[in-house]
Amino acid sequence: MQLSSSYSCIVVAAVAIVAAASSLAISLLTARSLSRRIRRIEALASALTSRAVRSFIKSANAKRRVRKRYLVVRVVGSVGRAELNNLLLNAVRTLYGSVASGVYGVRVVDFDQRSMTAIVRLRSDGRWAVLAAVGAVESVSKGSVALVPLRMCGTLRKAREYVRRLRC
């Protein structure tokens, strides 16, 4: 009886030792895999530098649909619609070249002689360039015409409403 009980004790102890060892091994393994994962995440984070983020944003912007914008400008000086269109195109061409003048799609949509305001259609990606070109109209026309930007609208309807409000 005593022998059998001591034998069982030894068996239980052995099982406990095996269990402890296996759990230790498992925990060691999991710790190693965890540290590996952490290292991988750290490597990913270091790869995601500001340059990568910037290029991601750039590519995301490139995929975005290019919308139209409508720029309401006040015209200072005597000029007709066709002439104003030519002046604007010349200003864009002078600053950014022939390709840009075609790509930005600059066109005078509406011209109100009474309030001397014009609505210019352009592509949204060229809004800064066209705004800079608006400043150059004065030097392109040798001081005879100057344009003052009033408002940038998303739709032609809103731009026309704004011009109507200006007239009142």
Add this chain to the structure above:
Amino acid sequence: MVSVLRFVDIAARSEGGAPDAELARVLGYEALAVEGLKRYECVGRVTLVPRHTFTLDTLSRVPRGNVLRVFRADSRARLKLTNRVVALAHAVEVGGELLGRLGRKDLRKLVNTIPHVIVRADEVYLRLTMAKSLEGLDRLLRAYEAGKIVLSIGSGNDYAARTGLKHGVVLAALLVTFGLSEAKALASVTSNPKELLRCAGYAVK
């Protein structure tokens, strides 16, 4: 352009009388630093601040008191920032040939002595229409983007024109098309010139 931003034109000129303050208000300007103005004026809601531009030749005739004193350099040879100039000038106006070619050492000089730099838009437009180089401006903009200098842009006066002034957004757009970030470009027509006026003794709200 209807904007919540209040602009400051740091390089306005008046040829015979004060500039049109009403026009400035419509364009969204709250302060103009006017070349040739005798004393501080407040017309409507627009503050007109006297500005004096001097070069190496006119160092002895620089006025004291609350005047915005700007040292103008239009070539590399004229960019001599002596102790006298540094003591007098609030800012350096870079123009002429320097917009075309500004050396690395010239830029270092600016960074280490007078980091406030003014550029006139009419000169930039003129060089653009004449297809001249603007490498110097590009170098200035890169230094501004890196935070080494503080850049302000003013309209200048083009052809004694009907408007004379250019809209603040147009000036900012000009810098944006040269590759400057939008925030920095807008700061160069709003907060930077305001800071410069504060240096000259005028607190614009």
